[in-house]
Amino acid sequence: MRKRPASPAPPPITEEDRRLFQDAIGPVRPHTPPEAPGIVPERPAPEPRQFWLDEARVRDELLDMPIDPAEMEIGEELSYLRDGYRPELLKRLKRGAFSIADEMDLHQMTAEVARSAIVTFLADARHRGLTCVKLIHGKGLRSRPGGPVIKRLVDRMLRQRDDVVAFASARPELGGTGATVVLLRHR
Template identity: 45%
Template structure:
């Protein structure tokens, strides 16, 4: 390291005349900083509360994870929303309580065929919630979901409203038969 220029040193000493060395090197801030506030998160939560309390809130639009929902590609979103809200009249229903999987499969196939012949558009299939099933969860519920997805005449389906069986039943929207 080089020695400083004598002129620079003299100028520095002149500038430092009357300055005293501090007893400590710790600097204490004048005021503590406030904790950060996630403003956008707070705004989003407030908006959710306003939406829930508004007249436009529809409980059928909430999902708890147990609901079934399916729509063929190209089906309008408002059609599925109306189905979820139970705004289509249920023209027939099938109750699968007490049936084994093989019998339930036949019953669903026969039911959908009969509905097509009768030109029905909206039906309900009651599969149950699987409360008496083993730890695997509801057996018929998962089977019915699988079977309905494979049927060409099924445009959409979703779990029913609470008054119509909730997660133990599905509304099924069928294709128009010519």
């Protein structure tokens, strides 16, 4: 690697150069730092303006909500995941990630008829290689004080079957809590 030659030292400043410089800029006064800093005004407390705007927007959105909160079905959902399966599977089922291959409507059936129909339907679905089916049982709105008979029957039966991996109440557009989407084990 070659060394660069040292740059020559600047020529010395002559008295003539100093005088020309001072004539060009005029009179100057030396800078002296202040002895004590001036009084700094007290800063105002920060205002969370964006938070207030967000809160106002939420209030307005709630007033214009397209969904009636009274129609939301809270606490009536059926949900089950067999031990040994990842929770993401149930989340995907609830979101509607699986295509429903067949469905059965249990309306107007007695508990005994519904039990037999469910057994036959699920056996047929497994035989045909279906993995996702829907049982329409209704919400039990006209049930006696004991609650929705067929819905509870579906819940009990599906939990006891070895071929059921998971089940959950259907999405609102597919029947909501009046239907159950069932994920069956692969053959």
